Amino acid sequence: MYPTLLTLGALDVSSYAVFVGLGIALAATVRRREVARLGYDRTPGHALIGFAALFGGLFGSKLGMALFVPPAELARLGYAALAFDFTGKTVVGGIAGGYLGVELAKRLVGVRHSTGDAFAVALPLAQGVGRIGCFLHGCCIGVETNGPLGVVIGGTSRHPTQLYEAALDLGLAVWIWSIREKPRPAGHLFKLALLGYATIRFALEPLRGDKGWQIGPLTAVQIACALAIVGFGVALLRPTPTGVAPA
Secondary structure (H helix, E strand, C coil): CEEEEEECCEEEEEEHHHHHHHHHHHHHHHHHHHHHHHHHHHHCHHHHHHHHHHHHHHHHHHHHHCCCCCCCHHHHHHHHEECCCCCCCCHHHHHHHHHHHHHHHHHHHHCCCHHHHHHCHHHHHHHHHHHHHHHHHHCEEEEEECCCCCCCCEEEEEEEEHHHCCCHHHHHHHHHHHHCCCCCCCCCHHHHHHHHHHHHHHHHHHEEEECCCCCCEEEEEHHHHHEEEEEEEEHHHHCCCCCCCCC
16 A cells, blocks of 8 residues: 655655545535535525534544444544544544534524535545545455455455445546536435435445444444435435525
């Protein structure tokens, strides 16, 4: 793997930090464009929502590690989040934290309409680019395999689950971008993005090497994803008036 992307004098530039930062920057750019297209920026106080999504995602990504650690270490995760130590984090928790952060911010500033569609392309785009950083860093590794797609990590051939997810996430982002201007109920595009990611993660979980704790045949992450698939699937099927998101 290539945990150090390049060296500038005495400074080692982390591959993970570069690609995660690039993913966030691209997502912020796309979201800003979508906010303008949908007219959300004309709502007073809307600027707070982006910051709430970012900080909610950061805290959620750290606290979401509870799905992967023994109960005795849960207190340590809480202290680490409060200390802004985000060296270990999970996308599933980040999405949940960002979602809750946005909903709280909307209540505080009095935004009543759905704002999620501005994140619909940005979310899988950021995840896809960030997963490339995971691959170069050597984290989120897959289980051992002798198949042709195996990549040697730590002397063992493993599934490059980071690249699998990166390709699927970026494909999801491209698909949502291609359909984003078609008339549909406000918020449905964002629900499609969440449903798509939950399906991707549920399917890839058996190939990951960091499964965390399990309930029967399913990991905690798979259970969370299954609940998301059912919940957002039902929400998408529920009859609602068709139209673009209100300005």
